Amino acid sequence: MLDTWSLRVLAEVAERGSFSAAAEALTMTQPAVSRQIASLERRAGVRLFRRLPRGVVPTAAGVLAIDEARAILGRLAGLEARLGAFAQLRSGHVRLSAFPSANTEFVPAAIRRFSELYPGVEVGLVQAGPGELRTGAVDVALLTSWDEAGDDVDLVPLLDEDHRIALPSTHRLAGRTTVPLRELRGETWIEGSHPDCLGPLDVLEKTLGGPPRIGFTCDDWTGKQALVAAGMGVTIMSTLAASAVRPDVALRPTSPTLPRRRVLAAVLPPAVRTPAATAMLTVLTSLAAGYR
Known part of the structure; x- marks a missing residue:
């Protein structure tokens, strides 16, 4: 040869x-x-x-x-x-996936910062889970502590987020600084898609004296808020998306406090990770510091 x-x-x-x-x-x-x-x-x-x-x-x-x-x-x-x-990140691409509440502000801000730093690298936002990291369908997958990522990926903690009760601004409890969960026993609840759902929040069920009465299920972030604003029910929203909440929806902390949730980035191990994925992880980590 x-x-x-x-x-x-x-x-x-x-x-x-x-x-x-x-x-x-x-x-x-x-x-x-x-x-x-x-x-x-x-x-x-x-x-x-x-x-x-x-x-x-x-x-x-x-x-x-x-x-x-x-x-x-x-x-x-x-x-x-x-x-x-x-x-050297003068060319290439990086594919990012995330859940809806992260996509309201955090992910767009990360994409903007990455694009400013590496204008020659194409950024894509895709629908894929951490299980597809090995296939190349996604390079960095954002997930929460409610998710399972598998054993063959690295999980990098980004931030911890709180949960708030979302009420119509005209709700009888909207003027409260803190909303007692026991006063929401008779409310209709709006469920969403995982992980932006009512979640494994045992404290909610315990305080209500039973599982919340689900009246509506809506996977769309905008639709959930619209249902709340229309007075059709209440729901739980993460503080990660607080800046994207409508003005006619009130977010309030609860008593007792709802559990926090950790947001993580799933990536391949360094030996097989692309330079662009490593750079995106650095951007996400830096940006997350401002949300803590």
Whole structure:
């Protein structure tokens, strides 16, 4: 099998027109270049150069071999340049996935900051879980402590978020600084999709004296708020999305306090993680510090 060094020697001899000139350009001896070309000719089974008193000229087979060698070396140089740009974050892509409440403000802010730092890297927001990290469908997956990520990924804690009760601004308890959960026993509750749902909040069921009465289930973040604002029920929202709450919806802490939830980033181990994924993780960690 031909190797890239042999191809480089072949191309250099053709460029310089002699073994001695090629040897000087390659920091080799003239006999070493001669042996390299002779070895190529033996493996090819055909003469590549005609030896002249002053230099060499390619044979017909040599012309073909030289053209192919130059093309191969050019493609390899292009590959090295592209990989270098990828490693130095001048190009490439990173795919991020997250849950709805994180997408209201936190994720867009992270994407904006990443794009400012690495304008040559394409950022995508996809629907995928941490289980798809190995397939390449996603590079960084945001999840919560309510999720299961699997054993083959790294989990990086980002922040801890609180939960609040979301009431219509006209609700009888909306003016309270803290809402006692026991006073919501007769309320209709609005459920959502995991993890932006009522969740495994045992304290809620314990205080209400039973499971909350679910009147509506809505996976859409905007739709949940609209139902609350219309007085159709109450729900629980995370403080991560507090800035995106409608003005006619009141967010209030509760008594007793609802459990906190940890937000994490799931990524592949460093040995197989892309440079862009590592850079996105750094951006997320830095941004999360402002939410603590």
